[in-house]
Amino acid sequence: MRRAGLFGVPRVRPWSWQAFLLGFVVVVTSAALQGxxxxxxxxxxxxxxxxxxxVLGFVAGAPAAAFAALLTIPLVWWAFIPPFFEFNSLTxxxxxxxxxxxxxxxxxxxxxxxxxxxxxxxxxxxxxxxxESAATNSQ
Numbered sequence: 314m315r316r317a318g319l320f321g322v323p324r325v326r327p328w329s330w331q332a333f334l335l336g337f338v339v340v341v342t343s344a345a346l347q348g349x350x351x352x353x354x355x356x357x358x359x360x361x362x363x364x365x366x367x368v369l370g371f372v373a374g375a376p377a378a379a380f381a382a383l384l385t386i387p388l389v390w391w392a393f394i395p396p397f398f399e400f401n402s403l404t405x406x407x408x409x410x411x412x413x414x415x416x417x418x419x420x421x422x423x424x425x426x427x428x429x430x431x432x433x434x435x436x437x438x439x440x441x442x443x444x445e446s447a448a449t450n451s452q
Contacts, residue, residue: 327374336381370425382418
């Protein structure tokens, strides 16, 4: 693990096995939290998974977050969409929930990756100025 320079957030190399293991752990933890939410009566199937995807994308990179998002869809379909703990045909409302989750997951993972790259630039000393610009012609 490396540390980013600005806030001291631990980071994992994006394509490492540690990143994918962290993605799996995040999905399991989010599923437990979602189970508590469902037990309390919440009907938002992907509520606990979206913030964790952003944090995972920031800490472990986009590939691990995409892996976690792809792992989340069948898990939610099996465990949280009625009838519970079995795969059944999806209603149009459930299919729309999955489509909306996919859209939000892509946007959040992209934003997390952008934040991760920005933190890498900032911790590396910022952007380096060019010695000669294309707009300034010395001829």
